[in-house]
Amino acid sequence: MNINAIAVIYRAEMMRAVNTLFQTIASPVISTSLYFVVFGSAIGSRIETIDGVSYGLFIVPGLTMLTLLTQSIxxxxxxxxxxxxxxxxxxxxxxxxxxxxxxxxxxxxxxTKSLVVGTIILLTASLFVEMRIEHPVWMLVFLFLTCITFSLFGFIIGIWADSFEKLQIVPILVITPLVFLGGSFYSINMLPPFWQTVSFFNPVVYLVSGFRWSFFEVSDVNVWTSFSVIAIFLVLCLAMVSWMFRTGYKLRQ
Amino acid sequence: MDNIVSVQNVSKVYDNGFQALKNINLNIRRGEILALLGPNGAGKTTLISTITGIVNHTSGHILVDGFDNKKQFRETRRRIGLVPQELTIGAFETVWNTVRFSRGLFGKHYDVNLITSLLEKLSLLDKKDDQLRMLSGGMKRRVLIAKALSHEPMILFLDEPTAGVDVELRKDMWHVISELQAQGVTIILTTHYIEEAEEIADRIGVINNGELMLVEDKDVLMSQLGKKQLIIDLKGATKELPSSIKSRNIELSSDGLTITYTYDINADAVGITSLLQQLKDNGLVLKDLNTKQSSLEEIFVGLVKDSSSSRKNQ
Structure with missing residues (x-):
């Protein structure tokens, strides 16, 4: 294995983030603060609790997941x-x-970059609400799995895309709607029965639910179901990348 | 002769059906400078890309220092350095970091002394902390060479290394290339500049329409295909050539003041003495004489033209 090559690619990619350090740190801090001002204070003040968790605290896992997914991709x-x-x-x-x-x-x-941003969001959130993590190991498992899986997914998009427009299509038109409709800022149980059923076809629901369970033991679906869904998505991404490499798809003619 | 690269019956057909290489056979000798000449779209870059592993060949085999470039790609690629045709280089990295990156990619440990000496040799040391976007085109070309040499390859491919660089820099590049050869590096370069091949190459390969038309020692090629011209300026104009010397190898200029005789330098008797004697016998007075050897460029144009016309006739 060419360890030096892996190390220089990793280093070069990390240096890009270091060179734009202010943007890397400031962007998630500002956006998280804005979410807390808008959702946590303005709207949250009108919602007492969801499943016994204050609204400000309830949105922390969804908010983190929203950023992790988009940043990883x-x-x-x-x-x-x-x-x-x-x-x-x-x-x-x-x-x-x-x-x-x-x-x-x-x-x-x-x-790694997504993990750093995720950590910054959780630290920023702890300035607004009193953080509570019931299952820290599960929290880390979901954090790591999400970062790796969606970075793999992003890698696939990067190979597939042959224009900047295509590079943006999937994150903007697919991922962002799925995350917003995936229970990031509400519980699926708050929806009418029909939309609850529709929501269960959204894979992000399982991610947010599992991640939220690790914080408050509150979830829309069983934690093992959440874990299985993300594991299946990881395997699918690995299979896709493997096929791309085997055929040289859009890389080597 | 010890071959460091052996291209055996290699063809390349792209997904769109275009056949870029047609059954290429080429042996590159250890330590030589081989220049590949050919018009745009001839297949030069595709040939380099297949050897370096950027493009998969459709059929045939490529051996680099005895290793198969598909099955033993790690062995073959670590022996090869590549300077691409385009100035494909980042923008925001520094010169130092990009050379360090290239060395690491090839599995080599970070070596401050080696990178320093490389940058010094290429007159880049004072630019080591500059971002790549700040460099001129010529400097970027040097950085690409530094990157290609950073892992100390034994074979260096230069795809149009002096395209778009000024004459002075071009000569500097030739000097660098000669130095590398002296250190034992085998160099394969593609070029549009015939004088470049003429100046630095040991052997010349001509490629056209995906076919390798010939590979020959430069000197042999020049002497085999080279023609020489004797240009005779007359003191006074003449309306036509004397009938005794009329032949298709002798032409009279439209102003009647110059006679051009084209002859084969390898012929046993080139006929200059008898020509001059006949001119004298016919009362033509000579003002000046000079000779001109056909350049590699003329040879190349002739070869490509012949190949195109023979294809049209088929």
Whole structure:
């Protein structure tokens, strides 16, 4: 295994975040604060509790998941798309490293950046509400799995995309609506029965529910179901990446 | 002769059906400078890309230092450095970091002394902390060479290394290339500049429409295909050539003041003495004489033209 190659790809990707450190830190801090002002204070003051949890606290896991998903996808998709766009991908293709080693470098860096942002959000949230985490190990499992799985998904989008427009289509038109409709800011039980049924076809519901359970032991679906859904999505992403590498899809003609 | 790269019956058909390479056979000798000449779209870059592993060949085999470039890609790629045709380079990294990145990609440990000496050799040391976007085109080209050499390859591919660089920088590049050869690096370059091949190459390969038309020692090629011209300026104009010297190899200029005789330098008797004697016998007075050897460019244009016309006739 070409460890040095993995390390330099990881380092180069992380340096991009370090070079824009203010943006990396300030952006999640500001957006989280705004969510708390709008949802937590303005709307939350009119909602007493959901399943015994104050509304301000209730939205913390959903808010974190919303950012983790979008950050993981955008970090990983941009990371592999940019060398394709500039042509510098030739270095990766002509270097003595396998696609899987490149994958570890790119996805590892994207997942790390998302983890950092997720941690910043949780720290920012703790300034607004009194944080409570009932199952810290489960919380970390969901955190890690989500970062890795959606970074993999972003990597797939980055390989598939051949324009900046395509790079944005999936995050904007698919992921953001799914997250907002995935119970990030409400409990599925608050919806009419028909929309509850529809919601169960949204995979993000399971992610948010499982993550929220790790905080408050409150969930819309069983935690093992949540875990299974994200594990299945991870396997699907791995299978897709594996196929892309085997065929050289949009990478090596 | 020891071959460091062996391309055996290699063809490449792209997904859209375009056949970029047609059954290429090419042996590259260890330590030589091989120049690949060919018009745009001839297949030069595709050939380099298949050897370096950027493009998969459809059929055939490529051996690099005895290793198969598909099955043993780690072995083959760590022996090869590539300078691409386009200035494909990042924008915000520094010169130092991008060279360090390239070295790491090839599995080599970070080596401050090596990177320093490389940048010094390429006159980039004073730019080491500059962002790549701040560099001129020529400097970026040097950075690409530094990146390609950062893992100390034994084979260096240069795809149009001096495209778009000024004459002075081009000569600097030739100097760098010669130095690398002296250190034992095998160099394969593609170029549009015939004088570049003429100046630095040991052997010339001509590729056109995906076919390798010939590979020959530069000097042999020049002498085999080279023609020489004797240009005779006359003191006074003449309306036509004397009938005794009329031949298709002798032409009279429209103003009647210049006679051009094209001859084969390898012929046993080139006929210059008898030509001059006949001109004298016919009362033509000579003002000046000079000779001109056909350049590689003329040879190349002739080869490509012949190939195109023979294809049209088929």
């Amino acid at each position: 955008s970090n990983a998709s941009f990371g592999i798309y940019f060398p394709k766009f500039t042509g510098t991908i030739y270095e990766i293709l002509s270097a003595p490293l396998s696609f899987h080693e490149a994958l570890i470098g790119y996805v590892g860096a994207a997942a």
